[in-house]
């Protein structure tokens with residue numbers, strides 16, 4: 001698994017990592033980037049909502 005954001009690698013599946021599908025492609029984010037990505041997603045939702 002490779003983090004799509006920072007490029008961190010993990011040999012084993014990490015339950016703390018987030019898997020999301022963007023444009024039909026499955027991408028993984030490490031736990032650090034998951035938090036930042038989550039904030040970005042929430043921000044995007046907010047701006048789209050309003």
Ligand SMILES: [Zn+2]
Pocket residue numbers: 003004005006007008029030031032033034
């Ligand atoms: Zn990362």
